[in-house]
Amino acid sequence: MGWKLFAFFAVLLACYGIADAGTFSSVQIVDLAIEVLSASGLVLMAFKIDFLPGTFWRGGAGAYFAYYAIGFAEKAFITHDGPASVIIENALTYAVFHTAVGYGLWLNGSAEQHAAAREITG
Template sequence: MGWKLFAVFAVLLASYGIGDVGTFNAVQTVDFVIEVLAASGLVLMAFEIDFLPGTFWRGFAGAYFAYYSGWFAEKAFLTEGGPASLVIENALTYAVFHIAVGYGLWMNGSIHEQHGAARQTSG
């Protein structure tokens, strides 16, 4: 139930930007596309819908994590202005959300894979 609620929350956050799509610059457009794809992956995982190979979702999870790690580093360590504690607090909150999304995407890539039965050895 928790992943389903989190997936719906991610869809709501991704949907929030739909009204502003025409005013986005290139970076904002990339962010929006990544967020929509991530929200879709979470919904697929939470509702156990098998779509696209697991390697795609695991690869996307890695790319997602790398993309937002760079964002986190920029916001937490390179941003000037405002109290440092507020900047770091916002960056950490955002990072925790994106780590959870990345983990959900990785699970989506791993959940539908078929694994053979463990080989039994007799001794």
């Protein structure tokens, strides 16, 4: 139930991004594409729907982690606006959310391995 709620939240955020897409720069369009793909992967994982091979989702999780690690570093270490406590709080919130999304994508790519292991042991 928790992953379903989290996937729903990710879809809401992606929908907000789609609705606001007309005002985005090219970098923000890349962010939107990544968010829509990751929200789709979370929904597929939460509802146990097989779509695309597991290596796609595991590779996507790795790319997602790498892409947003740069964003985390920028928010945590490069941004100089506002008090340090606000910058750190925003960076940690950003990191926790994106870590959870990446982990969900990794689980989506690993679902077939877990199902095969359950068949062998169960």
